């Protein structure tokens with residue numbers, strides 16, 4: 001008898017191409033780079049990183065991270081504005097725990113990253129959806145909702161959104177920040193895909209607004225290094241950081257993930273993160289192009305915007321219920337995420353999310369071909 005021994009969160013049946021998986025390709029995880037960083041860290045002979053960590057996160061790690069941001073964002077980032085997390089999922093959970101009470105109202109874009117919705121549900125928050133268009137949040141729709149509700153926060157993925165792939169234009173960012181000040185709500189800007197930009201167009205991150213108490217920028221190493229590190233950051237005003245740093249959780253357990261921070265610090269100081277991001281951009285740009293071509297060729301009835309960064313295509317299949325299609329797709333050994341998963345209202349049923357990061361070009365083309373065959377069989 002063979003016993004199933006779980007190792008990663010990903011379970012794909014044999015022979016299946018699951019374009020619904022939104023994770024990095026195993027083949028692109030930087031095993032050697034992290035081995036070198038770990039060796040350099042252990043070779044120092046300083047056991048401090050094995051101790052309970054500083055509450056806000058290791059100071060040297062935050063300095064190295066701030067240096068990376070200052071180069072990458074093009075404006076100076078103060079290490080003291082950074083708080084180390086176990087990733088964005090953990091940061092969202094912490095923020096909900098410390099800034100909300102059960103029953104509080106929050107705003108999210110429709111569609112939204114579905115697993116954030118699960119975290120908000122854990123905290124019994126009342127979700128009010130905000131309309132989006134091909135560029136992201138519609139500010140007029142937000143203004144209308146603000147006339148009727150006082151949200152604790154608005155959660156958004158402003159750049160290369162999951163699932164929509166879209167990027168909020170600068171003018172809307174400015175208006176959103178102004179509204180957060182006028183109406184006193186927090187903006188949780190999930191900037192997980194910010195550095196995975198395949199275009200020449202630079203985007204100003206919400207990190208640039210964190211001198212204001214209403215803006216929190218959330219980031220993670222999950223998509224630019226490896227999700228298994230469980231390491232990320234929050235950039236925010238000192239008052240926001242103070243609230244988290246003085247929490248019982250950190251008082252008891254110390255700062256989050258000092259061990260991994262110390263290893264990633266080596267990698268940052270060696271300039272390896274820039275190198276890894278450049279490698280990923282080359283790989284993902286080519287995979288994006290492969291999916292774009294395959295979609296145009298195989299599914300001419302589909303409508304979508306070609307993304308400029310991130311991991312996803314958000315595709316509308318007219319007159320299709322994507323959840324029903326998902327059952328049929330199993331027979332064709334292809335998978336996707338149905339749009340309804342990204343709706344807080346049970347809507348978006350004609351949409352599917354496809355990820356081009358997990359498979360190489362050949363598998364992507366094969367997967368889209370199978371999707372076409374599946375759709376043909378349904379007609």
Ligand SMILES: Cc1ncc(COP(=O)(O)O)c(C=O)c1O
Pocket residue numbers: 022086087088089090113157162190192219220221222227231232
């Ligand atoms: C928009 C978005 N936010 C957060 C996460 C999860 O981030 P982390 O691994 O840092 O918890 C993901 C992962 O898919 C994501 O797409």
